[in-house]
Amino acid sequence: MSAALLAPEVFAALAEPNRLRIVELLRDGARPVGEIAERLSLLQPQTSRHLRILSEAGLVRADRQAQSRVYHLLPTPFRSLEAWLGTFAQVWETRTDRLDSYLSDLEAHERLDAPQGDRE
Structure with missing residues (x-):
């Protein structure tokens, strides 16, 4: 839309x-x-x-x-508005997925870089 x-x-x-x-x-x-x-x-x-x-x-x-x-x-204009706003859901979902991936990578690197005694 x-x-x-x-x-x-x-x-x-x-x-x-x-x-x-x-x-x-x-x-x-x-x-x-x-x-x-x-x-x-x-x-x-x-x-x-x-x-x-x-x-x-x-x-x-x-x-x-x-x-x-x-x-x-x-109802029609509100359905149109809802559909239009829904197109942004995919954008935010993609950005959230990327952020989650970035944070997971960051956490993994921090664990690898930590001194042996600090690792869990």
């Missing part, structure tokens, strides 16, 4: 602390704007603005229920 498949708007939307808090809150289930605002101690217009940005980035969707809008997370 290339970074091109991840819209820059997703990163920009998630980089703002209040929007990240909204996403974390919605992870537990859909919520109306008023509840989101109350739970996060934000003003409703401020919350609506953050939700609009999250919606434009494709991270959330609103459903109208009676007089309110209920927001929930959309």
